[in-house]
Amino acid sequence: MDNQVLSFSVSRPLHLHSARLLLTNNQIARSFTFQRHCTNVENLVESITGYDSRSWKQCAPKKGMLYFGPIKCVWAVLFALFVTLKTILQSKKKEPRNVSFDELVGVDATIKKIRHIIPILQGKSEAKKFGAELPDGLMLYGPQGTGKTTLVHALAREAGVSFFPISAHDMAKDDTGSIGIDTLFIEARAYSPSIVLIEDVDVIARKGRCESDPSLRQLDLEIESCNKDGSMVMVIVTPIKPETLDSASMRSCRFFKKVHMGLPDEDSRRKITGVHLNMVAREEDKEAICNLVASRTHGLVWDDIKSIAVDSKIFALSRGDDHVTMDDVLNALGMLNDSDD
Template identity: 30%
Template sequence: MANNNKKSPLNKNIKAPKFNFYWIYGIIFVLILGYQFLNSGNLSTKKLSENEFRTILKDNDISKIEIVNKDIADIYIKAKSLDKEKFKKDKNSFYNSSMPLYSYDFGDLQNFEKGLNTARTADNLDFDTRNVEKTNFLDQIFVYLPFIFLIGLWIYFMRRMSGGAGGGGGQIFSIGKSKAKLFDKDQEVKTSFKDVAGLEGAKEEVQEIVDFLKNPGKYTSLGGKIPKGALLVGPPGTGKTLLAKAVAGEAHVPFFSLSGSDFVEMFVGVGASRVRDLFKQAQQKAPSIIFIDEIDAVGRSRGKNNMTGGNDERENTLNQLLTEMDGFGTDSNVIVIAATNRADILDKALLRAGRFDRQIYVDLPDLRERKAIFKVHIKPLKMHKDVDLDFLAQQTPGFSGADIANLCNEAALIAARKAKKAVHHQDFLDAVDRIVGGLEKKNKIISPKEKKTIAYHEAGHATASWMLEHAAPLVKVTIVPRGQSLGAAWYLPEERQIVQSEQMLDEMCATLAGRASEQLMFNKISTGALNDLEKVTKQARAMVAVYGLNKKVGNLTYYDSSGQSDYTFTKPYSEKTAQIIDEEISKIIETQYLRALDILSKNKDKLTILAELLLEKEVIFKKDLETIFGKRPFEADELPKEVPVKDEKTDETANNS
């Protein structure tokens, strides 16, 4: 027996079919085909030529002529004439006497009627003639068909832009709806603070936000109010988005996640509408969190571009965002978290207290934090016991969390390429070289003379850095081309919070020792020191014009921390001061260059041994320098451990110029 109960268990999974707008497109297509078919004549009507029409007319076989819409003549044949041989082949089984057997396109109506009257009188014909007006529904449809097509095309693009698929028409008008992805109890985020290594200060700040959402009474009982927003600021790859994911995983409240660019649309008013819809949804699900990644896409300062004016769509979206954030009640329990690496370009109204009450700076990780990040990212890897995380943390200064994740993945790929069963320590070192220096180019064509110059250049860097107290100790020197450099030296500099003049001068001296070595050994200099010269020029200019470390210029700085000033065409000092700055920069650089020459001259024999060893092995390490130079004169029993790597490069572009 059939089950006709719609509410029965058998029918509970049966869903009513959704209305599909593609049916409209199909109907339009069928109408077009039908119109073309019917206009080409139906199955029982044949078009007559002029000679055929005159023959039938003269034989008095026509019973009636209907002039339809003053355009075409429908020809009806007498019943007694249909049995004639000439008409039998034009009849079919669907034909009846009430239908015209033929149609005739007569051209000019006045001439046609005149010809009919003449023929009727001359040949004594007895056919009837009448004018009729017929309205074809398809003709009317065809008149409006272009408009129907344009409306259908508009609907199609609106569905595409609003994320609609092939079925269903409910999303046509959802273009103004928020595109935020909701994470709640049905779609829980599994990331927690345990997955975020380092960032201790930032985690402490956001943990308080999470604690407020879980236990609001703990704070409101003392008269405190909910913080309305927190802005995560920091360099790319430092973990701002990851931190927001951890907040979502820890808070266990509805979490709306989207990018700043999701508000921006080509249609006027769409961005502001999406902002309103987003905050409306968040308030309905309060307590909740809204996370806006890359908020600078919509939060850029207003009035910076005079071409757009006040009607700019992005500015309208920002105005709505400001209004919504400032309109929260203290009991709404909705917090906005945003992330950006361009806080300097954000609108000041967005940064004020009451909108983003807190700005949390997410900085690059230090030595201890890098080690913790390594521990997180090596969990899925098959590690060999020789991996030294302390040394890897030392070798990666300036690496962000994303860089370290990439480094671990690169090490695994290198180990797999070499068909190893586990990732060894050397694989990590190779990955560091690959990321910092670029891909090795062992088969690059370099002449013996150029190779010797590069070897002495890099040996000069190594020698000077070994003999200078504040220069970073060497880890490795290579003359194998890598990336855009023809040679490189890796160091382990100390992680300093402040730098003194002596330290900067020693670093500049070691950097210039590459060119000084070429001058000393060959009495010639090359273009290979471009990278070195660029570095020391920036350091010297910073000493004089930024840090106030030059006695002649004095305790002045011409640095603008806001980043708003452009010194390309205008300088914040006079021409006389500019001349003094240039002279002092040149003096500092030349002094350190002569100092490098003096150090290398005193150790010329050891410099030669080191360069020849480098030519032989192509890669040398710290132990080779200890064999040649002995212990560093000012070195303690053990090198400091909080030290990572940076490199000095011999510039390939300059060498090829």
């Protein structure tokens, strides 16, 4: 059987620096190399596949080619496709929600505290001119339902950077443990500048949790070192109360910039009601409806107000009307009060 030549390059999204495949023919081990054609993400596949990148860089046969039969050519191509597919499927990179700061209501003060991060992530010249540095991290804390996650999505969208959201609940359930966390940060550094959002970090970092937890120790280590190699990775955690975090286990968070997202005030509740009911309330009723909801919803969060708006629309539809009236809103408020009892 005639020998054939295989020589090809692998480009993004595989991101291989190089990869060595061992083939055996008549008990003789041979190897060939997939040559690199990528940016600075060569460590990504090493972490996902478990192959040592140092072994990838070993010399292949002369001129990077190996002569072998057509069947082995097919296996080589299948191997490359398998690694490519595995890399894509295990990627933690996501698209942020299609929301901007301008669309967020009642959080102007909070936006003002974090807006300066955008030009730093973007590497704008004015940020460099004034020596502005990326904070060690951001701790965005406050009650559930106040819009912390939505605000971070808007920040990623405004900055136009790669986004890596993950829930601490998933970390706690993830069988890969510290390996999964290591992979997450390797990919985030590879796509620098980027934002890593860790939601509900209280789940794994609350006081009383065992400090020997490998996932927690790996997370703390990655946060501390994520920007030391010249990368720009902004880590954002969203606990409910920062004092519930175990300072011994999460030493890296001690230097985070802390920003509070509190319950919406009356004016904010009035604005968000207008956003939800603007298209379905009659013009002459809008102001009265917004004032009513704002005055009756002290201590409630955005999700509660959204529920009131949804229930109001349902009551209107049940009457066969396309417009929400004051009575519909009162019925919706009554349902909310009944559910609290």
